[in-house]
Amino acid sequence: MTTTTMTSGTASTSAVPAAPHLREDLLTPRFYTTEIAKAARTDLELQRPAFEAMLAEMEADYNREHFDRKAPLDRLRSLSTEEKEAYESYLVRSCVSEFSGFLLFKELSRRLFQAQRPEMGRLFQLMARDEARHAGFLNRALVAEGIEIDLPTLSTKRPITWFPLSWVLYSVFLSEKIGYWRYILIDRHLKAHPDNNFAPLFDFFEPWCQDENRHGDIFNMLIRCWPALRSGFRGKLLSRFFLWSVFLTHSLTVCERGDFYRILGMDPARFDAEVMRQTNRTARRVFPWVFDLENSHYIDLRDRLVACFQQLQAAREGGADRCANGG
Numbered sequence: 001m002t003t004t005t006m007t008s009g010t011a012s013t014s015a016v017p018a019a020p021h022l023r024e025d026l027l028t029p030r031f032y033t034t035e036i037a038k039a040a041r042t043d044l045e046l047q048r049p050a051f052e053a054m055l056a057e058m059e060a061d062y063n064r065e066h067f068d069r070k071a072p073l074d075r076l077r078s079l080s081t082e083e084k085e086a087y088e089s090y091l092v093r094s095c096v097s098e099f100s101g102f103l104l105f106k107e108l109s110r111r112l113f114q115a116q117r118p119e120m121g122r123l124f125q126l127m128a129r130d131e132a133r134h135a136g137f138l139n140r141a142l143v144a145e146g147i148e149i150d151l152p153t154l155s156t157k158r159p160i161t162w163f164p165l166s167w168v169l170y171s172v173f174l175s176e177k178i179g180y181w182r183y184i185l186i187d188r189h190l191k192a193h194p195d196n197n198f199a200p201l202f203d204f205f206e207p208w209c210q211d212e213n214r215h216g217d218i219f220n221m222l223i224r225c226w227p228a229l230r231s232g233f234r235g236k237l238l239s240r241f242f243l244w245s246v247f248l249t250h251s252l253t254v255c256e257r258g259d260f261y262r263i264l265g266m267d268p269a270r271f272d273a274e275v276m277r278q279t280n281r282t283a284r285r286v287f288p289w290v291f292d293l294e295n296s297h298y299i300d301l302r303d304r305l306v307a308c309f310q311q312l313q314a315a316r317e318g319g320a321d322r323c324a325n326g327g
């Protein structure tokens, strides 16, 4: 597995091993690329009015003033060592995840311009703009914690995962919509319980999540430009596979980051279930098939997998302790 370039400490500190909560594992966000030549063959005429509307919304740039680079992002109260690690781990993964979106959209934009698809190139350029702002903002919150991530270097050292275009369309649609629900549910909770709001970063989540919502709507439009992706057995298989994998990754991440949600005064299991319910409901408008979360074995199976993941983590930590003790 690739070693990250994350360092703990100030900018002047020479490279030191990443703190445990910054280490790479199965749930660390990946960097992706896809069949760009095929993306350049997208028939926008099938969705021309929706495309024009989305491009106009992105050009309007409603959040131009929102991500104030001078806004202080220092934490408002002290946290225990475990809580601090949970918060920092949340920041690192969210930052890498936003940066991963930026890289994918930037590369698609560049290659679509090259392929003489300027309208699509512009749309991806505007989405890359948003993701760069999001990653930059999270990076500033990390700097306030005394942690620096060298994102450009990180992107050259981590392996790039290749996905067929259909996989990118399905998975990015879901990632954007699940991202929307994560941000908005935290925002609603903190507005109802302001005493739990321990960092100014959270005050930026509401317009931020609208960016993710728009990106999801753009991917909805792009999926509809490829009607075969939503029909027959293939449509059902793509829907089922990506709902399952995105939801499971979400559950495992929330389980691993339980302490972070508890500092916010949230119940991680309830948050996880609500994010899935809402994202599944949103996906119903786009995918030909979604889960029946109330009446299927999905939740049971997921609970068993999460329990298995917890046992594996406990075994790994026990093993690490034994190694540290010379056992």
Ligand SMILES: [Fe+2]
Binding pocket: 098, 101, 130, 131, 134, 211, 212
């Ligand atoms: Fe984002």
Ligand SMILES: [Fe+2]
Binding pocket: 101, 131, 176, 211, 212, 215
């Ligand atoms: Fe996004």
